[in-house]
Amino acid sequence: MSYDQTTIEAVMATLHVVGQPPIRGVTDKLASVEVGSPEAFYLLATYCFDLTRKLEYFTKIARPFAEQVPPELASEILQDTEDINAGSTWQQRAIVAQQIMIRLYQETGEEHDRLLLQSANRVGS
Numbered sequence: 001m002s003y004d005q006t007t008i009e010a011v012m013a014t015l016h017v018v019g020q021p022p023i024r025g026v027t028d029k030l031a032s033v034e035v036g037s038p039e040a041f042y043l044l045a046t047y048c049f050d051l052t053r054k055l056e057y058f059t060k061i062a063r064p065f066a067e068q069v070p071p072e073l074a075s076e077i078l079q080d081t082e083d084i085n086a087g088s089t090w091q092q093r094a095i096v097a098q099q100i101m102i103r104l105y106q107e108t109g110e111e112h113d114r115l116l117l118q119s120a121n122r123v124g125s
Helices: 008-017 038-068 071-085 090-123
Strands: none
Touching (some): 008 038
8 A cells, every 4th residue: 555645634643543442442451460470471562562563554654754854863763773773682672772762751851741731731721
């Protein structure tokens, strides 16, 4: 399927629907597994793989806009991916991924929080 004619509206609509429904709906996931069990591991793996699947839908729908990615951001993404993949164990990769996650939040979190609070304050207006 080609998405060459995708509109920004289609991208936004995908943002709206792709997160739904959560795996196994509204069931109590934590009550269904024993912490530390193989089944608990597979619950987490399922959610990680499902999140990646949903991000891939965003990739598909936003493809027509890919050439508009700022070069600086593209370079940062490539470097971060390389840094994560440089680890020879999953533990090493996890440590680097966490460091990148924290760095990104430090770069964006304060402004995000301010804008969210600003929008929330409009609710009562």
